[in-house]
Amino acid sequence: MSLAELFHQETGPLTRELLRQPGRFGLGQVPADLRPDAVTDMVCGFCATGCGLRVHLQDGQAVNLTPTTDYPVNLGMACPKGWEALRVLDSPERAAVPLLRDAQGRQRPVDWDTALTQFVRRFQAIQQEHGPEAVAFLSTGQMVTEELAFLGALAKFGMGMRHGDGNTRQCMASAVTAYKESFGFDAPPYTYADLEESDVIVLVGSNLCIAHPILWERVMRNRHQPQIIVVDPRMTETAMNATLHVRPKPKSDLALFYGIARILIETGRVDREFIAASTRDFEAFAEFTAEFSEERVVEETGVDADVLHRMADMICPGQRVSFWWTMGVNQSHQGVRTAQALINLALMTGSIGRPGTGANSITGQCNAMGSRLFSNTTALPGGHDFRNPRHRQKIADILGIDVKRIPEDSGLPYHRILEEILRGRIRGLWVVCTNPAHSWINQMQCRDILDRLDFLVVQDMYHTTETARLAHLVLPAAGWGEKDGTFINSERRVGVVRQVRRAPGQALSDFRIFRLIAQRWGCADLFSSWTSPAAVFEILKRCTQGQPCDITGIGTYDDLEAAGGIQWPAPEASGRPERERRLYTDGRFFHDDRRARFVWARPEPLPERPGGRFPLLLMTGRGSAAQWHTQTRTRQSSVLRRLALRDSVVEVSPTDAAALNIATGDQIEVISQRGRVRARAVLTHAVRPGEVFMPMHDEGVNRLTYAAFDPHSSQPAYKACAVRIARMT
Ligand code: SF4
Structure with a gap:
């Protein structure tokens, strides 16, 4: 089953x-x-x-x-x-008042005045003793764009922090880096209509059926009877509906895509005209792919030769082929290069800029795309570069601040911030709208690190998250539906959210909390024009002027609502926005020479290979369409709880189960070098011998995961670590 x-x-x-x-x-x-x-x-x-x-x-x-x-x-x-x-x-777990940890270690309700006084006093004391870099923040792809921009600007330009990152690092940092290197800007090409226009849809590491069910519905609306290729080691719900399910060994997909590229090149099935007009470095890439002989690819991936050729036949030029990927690609020790291997396939077959095509990363969180462009973590607002003096000056002029307030680099990524806490160099942390004590890779180490902080502030809708329970101070925040702002979705569409109900108790919008903190910190003058989300939206629009993500042509929130959202770019004087729009229709990209790049690298071995006492490879992924990430929100709904599985489960192949005398429904332990969890065994051929699978939502899963990271994007590699299983005695 x-x-x-x-x-x-x-x-x-x-x-x-x-x-x-x-x-x-x-x-x-x-x-x-x-x-x-x-x-x-x-x-x-x-x-x-x-x-x-x-x-x-x-x-x-x-x-x-x-x-x-x-x-x-x-x-x-x-x-x-x-x-x-x-x-x-509506939940008793909503944070309705500020909570401050007392001398006995208990979180006690306090008023906002006390909470803000403590926030400023403790963080400023840390900075005075250890330097401004000793306080950092962790942000989110769940807040509205105006709020995450305010947080980044307040923390870095107002409070003097050097380091801040977002939980978006966990889901699409690899896609961001891949796009920047290949296209010259973090600019996904597609519009959702492409799902309905494709002749061939290639889904890689994406269980679209349950992770993005509405996008799967768009696939089902495709009238071209598309062929669907699913590349996934596991027989997912999506793979069950595929024309061709390609099952490489976990994390061998880079070799697979280079092997497909070699077949297409050697058989002349590439778009020479597009390659010559719109790309660079193809010949060197072609030479590189010659290493990936059929024998080598079959050996490294476990995919049969006839399946390789069937896949190559289906994606050759002349068809409208679109490539889509999610976390199965991004959350890898070589996520960037794997994403670029897909981009390379799209470029060499000319599958980009036309209806039904594209190398298309689907993001996870509602405002991951807003975070990428405006959160002031990896990029300055509008996708500008911290390291570029012209960009720093432009942003300083728009914000009306001294350019010296803007750091000359983006600071440390998420895992390096945690490392610096471990070393005692970062001693204060402000966590806004995210839950690292549950979601971060190698969870027990993460909790140990958070425990070492002199002062941990968590700003969240719920006071019961695993991270909020560790906090010295909890600031109660409003949630979706309780405040105004904008989100940007996967296809670059800016959409509006509204306040349609009151937040509980004393909870305030994150925007209001940032304004109060700016006043108490003594930097409110820097943000005198940041009076409302709508006012900040106007500032952010100006930051995008002349950028690939230019949205100066978008009017007000009402205009966004009336238009059904607007995809960027939408520069001023661009006229009435089109309902659906894709990029690169003219074959021109964002590098200075307007050409896309082929980028490649030799595949690297798994950071933690199964073997010895841990002979199985654990894969993680989405459990059901009713669950969201750490379930902080979805567990509040009785309907969603009932639409999800009742307890932790682990998929085990019947072969492995027989060897260990395990039956479906048995309580077993899943054990890695880092921890152990209990789960109910589900015997299924969805996983192969030597592989097991667990949904990512259960609190214990990240006790098992191994903290490896893509070297280019710093994204954690959640999808592969070594475990063993055992019957509970
Ligand atoms: S979670 Fe919301 S945005 Fe995502 S598919 Fe469901 S309804 Fe659509």
């Missing part, structure tokens, strides 16, 4: 029950007894698909929602998380 079958068995009756309830899951219907008197359209606050939701209001407060039928992203559809987006806001 696979996880998919188990999921269906456990949740099927509830799904059927919900579907029978008119107004609950029926499109465009609202229960009559609620009598809404107004509606407002906004985008969902869970995933980067960025679906439009129509929120129904009664006396100005949200009473229900339905998917927006004419929003170009979801066309009237929503997944269970979207349907439950309002319900997860």
